[in-house]
Amino acid sequence: MIVDHRVYTIRPTRVADWVALYREKGYPLQERYLGRCLGWYVPVEGRHDQVVHLWAYEDQADRERRRAALYADPDWQAYLAEMKRADLLLTMENRILAPTDFSPVP
Known part of the structure; x- marks a missing residue:
């Protein structure tokens, strides 16, 4: 198993807007194609302009196959265009x- 750990930095004071748009349009598509979401988090302490989400895959080939299917969906492309127009995202890293062999998550 591998985990895709994603950190998005959002324009200050706009995290709620980004989360609302993602929850409505992005997450349903990712859930359909990507499969196993381990968690989706917003800050309570520390930087208040970042969100984190974690996705599990069997291996890198599984991840690449699932993400390719997601990107081939016209609804995902429309969502990305809407996110770009909203101009909420500053940076993304994954x-x-x-x-490890002793990790509690298999």
């Missing part, structure tokens, strides 16, 4: 993580 890391691919592998669990």
Whole structure:
């Protein structure tokens, strides 16, 4: 298993707007194509302009196949265009993580 750890930095004071748009239009599509969401988090302490979400995949090939299917969906492309027009996102970063042999999440 691998985990795609994503961190999005949103324009200050606009996190709620970004989350609302994602919840309505982005998340249903990602849930359909990407499969196993391990968590979706907003800050309580620390930086208040970032959100984090984690997605589990069998391996890198599984991740690539699922993300390719997502990007091929016209509704995903429309969502990305809407997000761009809303101009809420400043940066996005992701890391691919592998669990240790003693990790409680298989």
